[in-house]
Amino acid sequence: MKILKLISVLSISVLILLVGILSFLGKIEAANMKSIMLIGTILWFATTPFWLKEDEE
Known part of the structure:
Protein backbone atom coordinates (compact mmCIF):
# COMPACT_ATOMS: atom_id res chain seq x y z
CA MET A 1 0.00 0.00 0.00
CA LYS A 2 3.01 2.30 0.20
CA ILE A 3 2.93 2.66 -3.58
CA LEU A 4 -0.61 4.03 -3.31
CA LYS A 5 0.53 6.62 -0.78
CA LEU A 6 3.37 7.62 -3.09
CA ILE A 7 1.02 7.99 -6.06
CA SER A 8 -1.39 10.01 -3.94
CA VAL A 9 1.30 12.36 -2.64
CA LEU A 10 2.85 12.86 -6.06
CA SER A 11 -0.50 13.53 -7.70
CA ILE A 12 -1.50 16.16 -5.14
CA SER A 13 1.90 17.81 -4.93
CA VAL A 14 3.18 17.75 -8.50
CA LEU A 15 0.12 17.49 -10.68
CA ILE A 16 -2.04 19.91 -8.73
CA LEU A 17 0.07 22.29 -6.62
CA LEU A 18 3.08 22.69 -8.90
CA VAL A 19 0.95 23.06 -12.02
CA GLY A 20 -1.19 25.68 -10.26
CA ILE A 21 1.91 27.66 -9.35
CA LEU A 22 3.27 27.39 -12.89
CA SER A 23 -0.05 28.62 -14.25
CA PHE A 24 -0.04 31.56 -11.85
CA LEU A 25 3.47 32.48 -13.02
CA GLY A 26 2.39 32.25 -16.66
CA LYS A 27 4.67 29.33 -17.51
CA ILE A 28 1.84 26.99 -18.60
CA GLU A 29 -1.34 27.64 -20.56
CA ALA A 30 -4.75 27.37 -18.93
CA ALA A 31 -5.92 24.50 -21.15
CA ASN A 32 -2.87 22.40 -20.28
CA MET A 33 -3.21 23.29 -16.61
CA LYS A 34 -6.83 22.13 -16.51
CA ASP A 55 -4.76 2.95 8.37
CA GLU A 56 -8.13 2.48 10.10
CA GLU A 57 -7.58 -1.25 10.70
Missing part, protein backbone atom coordinates in the same frame (compact mmCIF):
# COMPACT_ATOMS: atom_id res chain seq x y z
CA SER A 35 -6.00 18.81 -18.17
CA ILE A 36 -3.06 18.08 -15.87
CA MET A 37 -5.03 19.08 -12.77
CA LEU A 38 -7.90 16.83 -13.81
CA ILE A 39 -5.51 13.89 -14.15
CA GLY A 40 -4.00 14.69 -10.74
CA THR A 41 -7.43 14.90 -9.12
CA ILE A 42 -8.56 11.61 -10.61
CA LEU A 43 -5.36 9.89 -9.46
CA TRP A 44 -5.74 11.31 -5.96
CA PHE A 45 -9.38 10.25 -5.63
CA ALA A 46 -8.58 6.81 -7.05
CA THR A 47 -5.70 6.01 -4.69
CA THR A 48 -6.40 7.77 -1.42
CA PRO A 49 -9.39 5.72 -0.17
CA PHE A 50 -7.39 2.48 -0.37
CA TRP A 51 -4.50 3.56 1.84
CA LEU A 52 -6.79 5.48 4.22
CA LYS A 53 -8.84 2.33 4.71
CA GLU A 54 -5.66 0.45 5.61
